[in-house]
Amino acid sequence: MxxxxxxxxxxxxxxxxxxxxxxxxxxxxxxxxxxxxCSRQKVWRIESGLGAVRSLDxxxxxxxxxVNPALETALIxxxxxxKAKGWWHAYGDAIPEWFELYVGLESAASRLRFFYDAMxxxxxx
Numbered sequence: 001m002x003x004x005x006x007x008x009x010x011x012x013x014x015x016x017x018x019x020x021x022x023x024x025x026x027x028x029x030x031x032x033x034x035x036x037x038c039s040r041q042k043v044w045r046i047e048s049g050l051g052a053v054r055s056l057d058x059x060x061x062x063x064x065x066x067v068n069p070a071l072e073t074a075l076i077x078x079x080x081x082x083k084a085k086g087w088w089h090a091y092g093d094a095i096p097e098w099f100e101l102y103v104g105l106e107s108a109a110s111r112l113r114f115f116y117d118a119m120x121x122x123x124x125x
Contacts, residue, residue, distance in 0.1 A: 008104040010081040012049035017075060018061055019047040025065040035064050052082045 022032055033040040036057070046053050046061075058079040062072040088095050088103045095103060 007081065007084055007086045007107075008049065008101050009108040010078050010084070011051070011053065014053060014058070014075060014078045014082060015047045015049035017078075018058070018065075021065040021067055022047070022061070027065065032061070032064065036060050053079045055079045 022029075027035075029040055029043055033043045036043065038057075045051055046057065055076045058075050059072065062075060067075070086100075086104055086107055088100065088107075
């Protein structure tokens with residue numbers, strides 16, 4: 001993962017929210033790119049959570065999609081977190097790049113659930 005990337009979870013959450021808002025507003029990817037005066041690829045990368053996002057871009061998208069001010073403030077705050085480094089970045093190459101997504105998801109988790117497909121506790125005792 002490159003130094004500019006930041007944490008995966010906020011980028012994915014922000015991208016998912018912006019894509020949902022765009023589709024709810026009835027704006028196509030090409031129309032959004034044209035209105036924001038950027039490439040289609042840039043909008044797609046933001047919505048896919050593939051890179052850090054500038055607050056300025058999020059603000060412009062929120063104006064385009066007619067987002068309420070409270071949600072706009074929350075999304076801009078989330079955009080600032082896309083540049084934040086997770087605890088695992090301090091370990092350099094000890095954690096492989098492909099595994100950083102899972103470490104980020106674990107770090108952001110608020111609850112842990114288990115599923116045992118071979119065990120039905122309490123039923124067959």
